[in-house]
Amino acid sequence: MRATVHVKRRSDIADPAGTAVLRGVRDLGYSNVESVRIDKIITLEVGATDPARARADIEAMCEKLLANPVMEDYEIVLEEDGDTA
């Protein structure tokens, strides 16, 4: 089964990488760009059959490793379609 985890920095936390890219696109002449944020999409292929168990495992992985719970929020989407693996 495939799990997609969208890891987003909280909106009140500064995003230095996004700020650097914003400066870059403005330096290229795109002065109408107002803000840039960069988030992560983590795609995991998991050999699991029980979606509830898989979700609980991935939540634990997010808290421990995939996201920084102090600064980031995350959203987990499970795809149970076996033939996408």
Place this chain on the structure above:
Amino acid sequence: MRATVHVKRRSDIADPAGTAVLRGVRDLGYSNVESVRIDKIITLEVGATDPARARADIEAMCEKLLANPVMEDYEIVLEEDGDTA
């Protein structure tokens, strides 16, 4: 208008960050995780009114700065809904 750019490493190109995270989740005991890939979502707020022009600008930004055209593919989604800004 808001533009979301999904930047994905091509599947035949190694993803060292994903491989490191895979090792990490296995070290945590999640041995049923088969693969991990990490992609980027770049969200831009653009002060533009013409979607065709905005898309062309963002494509140019992708080729020059937001993505690495040698190793990455990108997909642009425009949201024209003014009140999300």
